[in-house]
Amino acid sequence: MREPSIRRRIGEDEWMDVNGAIRGDKYWNVAEGRRDYVYTVALSRARKVAPGGMLVRATGVGRALAPEPVARFCRRYRVLLVESSTGTVRSVLTWSAFRELMANPDAVTSALDGGSLPRYINYRIARRMIESLPHGR
16 A cells, blocks of 8 residues: 655654644644644545535544635645634645744744735745744744
8 A cells, every 4th residue: 555645755753743643633723822723634635515615624623614725735634724713724734834834833823913824835835934024023
């Protein structure tokens, strides 16, 4: 059986982190003290049609609703940025982008507050978001 595609692209330590998050049904708050948005790991693609988008299974929240523009990026093992109150996926991240943004949560919170959060965030976009922060934050 073939390994999952993410398994071929990340190191052994990072794969252990992903696997542990899935087995532990984990989720992470976007920033310390901020519970309105959480990061979760996608367990399926967004295929099941629901009112307002597509359903995707995820750790921590069970099912989340991905609107059509975001649903096309939902894949297994990607990280989802989910709005806690509604269960709606706001953005999809790669694992490396997630690790960068966890280390620099101000980049995501400023994008969320400013309404400029991209639908899909890879490592390059995450670095650009971090570099665009004003110094002193």
